Amino acid sequence: MSNAVVVSDLRKSYGDLEALRGASFEIAAGEIFGLLGPNGAGKTTTVEILEGYRKRDSGSVTVLGVDPAKAGQRWRERIGVVLQSSAMYQSLSVAESLALFAGYYEQPRGIDEVVELIGLEAKRDVHVRKLSGGQRRRLDLGLALVGDPELLFLDEPTTGFDPQARRRAWESITALRALGKTILLTTHYLDEAERLCDRVAVLSDGQIVAIGRPGELTGALPPTEIRYRRDGQEVVLRTEEPTRALHDLTAQAIAEGRELEALEVRRPSLEEVYLSLTDEAAE
Amino acid sequence: MSLFLHELRYEMRLYSRSRELAFFTFLLPMILFLLLGFAYGDQRIQGVKGSNYLLTGTLGYGVVATAFAGLTIVLVIRREEGILKRLRSTPLPAPIYLLAVLTTTMTAFLVQAVAIIALGMAVFGASFPDHLVSLVIALVLGAAAFAALGVGLTGLVRRAEGASAVVNAIYFPMLFLSGSFFERSTFPGFLRAVADVLPLTYFINLVFAVMNKGDQIWNRPGDVAVLVAWGLIGGALAVRRFRWVPQEG
Numbered sequence: 001m002s003n004a005v006v007v008s009d010l011r012k013s014y015g016d017l018e019a020l021r022g023a024s025f026e027i028a029a030g031e032i033f034g035l036l037g038p039n040g041a042g043k044t045t046t047v048e049i050l051e052g053y054r055k056r057d058s059g060s061v062t063v064l065g066v067d068p069a070k071a072g073q074r075w076r077e078r079i080g081v082v083l084q085s086s087a088m089y090q091s092l093s094v095a096e097s098l099a100l101f102a103g104y105y106e107q108p109r110g111i112d113e114v115v116e117l118i119g120l121e122a123k124r125d126v127h128v129r130k131l132s133g134g135q136r137r138r139l140d141l142g143l144a145l146v147g148d149p150e151l152l153f154l155d156e157p158t159t160g161f162d163p164q165a166r167r168r169a170w171e172s173i174t175a176l177r178a179l180g181k182t183i184l185l186t187t188h189y190l191d192e193a194e195r196l197c198d199r200v201a202v203l204s205d206g207q208i209v210a211i212g213r214p215g216e217l218t219g220a221l222p223p224t225e226i227r228y229r230r231d232g233q234e235v236v237l238r239t240e241e242p243t244r245a246l247h248d249l250t251a252q253a254i255a256e257g258r259e260l261e262a263l264e265v266r267r268p269s270l271e272e273v274y275l276s277l278t279d280e281a282a283e
Numbered sequence: 284m285s286l287f288l289h290e291l292r293y294e295m296r297l298y299s300r301s302r303e304l305a306f307f308t309f310l311l312p313m314i315l316f317l318l319l320g321f322a323y324g325d326q327r328i329q330g331v332k333g334s335n336y337l338l339t340g341t342l343g344y345g346v347v348a349t350a351f352a353g354l355t356i357v358l359v360i361r362r363e364e365g366i367l368k369r370l371r372s373t374p375l376p377a378p379i380y381l382l383a384v385l386t387t388t389m390t391a392f393l394v395q396a397v398a399i400i401a402l403g404m405a406v407f408g409a410s411f412p413d414h415l416v417s418l419v420i421a422l423v424l425g426a427a428a429f430a431a432l433g434v435g436l437t438g439l440v441r442r443a444e445g446a447s448a449v450v451n452a453i454y455f456p457m458l459f460l461s462g463s464f465f466e467r468s469t470f471p472g473f474l475r476a477v478a479d480v481l482p483l484t485y486f487i488n489l490v491f492a493v494m495n496k497g498d499q500i501w502n503r504p505g506d507v508a509v510l511v512a513w514g515l516i517g518g519a520l521a522v523r524r525f526r527w528v529p530q531e532g
Contacts, residue, residue, distance in 0.1 A: 080372075
């Protein structure tokens, strides 16, 4: 499958500050790709270079086969952008906002279809002024989608959401997978990346420090953890062979007629991997 | 063309839904016209009935309020809120967007001018303008010059909150100095010297001459030249300084 995005040795400085120090990654067509990293790691700089808002200092960037720094109207037909903060005319309704943006594209999606996709049916004719933060964010997504783009950029699409609003947004984004869209999403929520992304890259201090499927990243580092309590003391085993270790443990407990109290088997979460990676980079 | 009409339709809708804009740029000049007209509309100013002078002055107030102040504030707010940035990610070409915004501004001012003249005729017995073509050209020229200055000024305003302050600091003194509310001849020399460089002075002179002295626009090349020059300064500033992205981004 061809690549929607190819970034190679991307560098960008603001004065003395090196925001990007040679980042490289590729995003396959149809993939949901997560760019993870703490604030100030260079996520937004990267995304805005790919969107054509910022100029890079060096390195090469191809988005849908085109250099965004030289891209024109035709290229913008094919991308959808959700910026980090939402902004829209306050006095237009949801449907009017979508209709306004639909008019900018050659082959837009239907307004009602988009309204349904973002789950704002009940707010269709409500002015933007009266929407909640989460609803505005979903309208942002709708505005990015209405042109039926091949590639979507979502910059922190759920920052500041309550858990319920986040779940609704996730549903909308998951629905896009079914439409075959390529998505680049930035987030600092690891559960979000784990839940939505096919692959993630961890950006720290202007460099990609890890890249792979969420499962691969978590598999790469610390081993599986088995915890239980014995005589009121917590016992923690770390093992590369969880099946054997668990078998031995339970067999022994059964033989001795004991219960393994508070038994827990867990794989390291992406969060732990992420923290260990970004800590290393910071040192 | 259809994209332009699409954008224009929405710009008109946005304009018509903005109450603050409607009050400060559209109604306030007309309210002041009525107040001042009742206060000293019967006196003679610059050799004409006071209310006829004030009618011209109010057209000057209208052009600055709508084409300059309102436009600048709207564009700065849209920029700082990130709306302009978002528009740049769509295929909508920048010139079409700006043309639709300027056409909306121009239309709003022409409607306002008709309303001001109608008010003058209905309340203060002003007569229907003789040289309609010259008047329309003068109004459009003035609106274009002030709109160019307004777009140029947006590049010098950093924050949305600052937009009203900067705009008001420029345009209220200009209204007084250029004679929107009373004639300039009573001013001391140094104030008249300042007034002599302001574009509004020349717009009011031009419109006054066309409406009250029987002049055609081509009899007033000096006024036209100064307005065009200010328009070009505004245009040059706009080309160099207009930004689509907010200050921080």
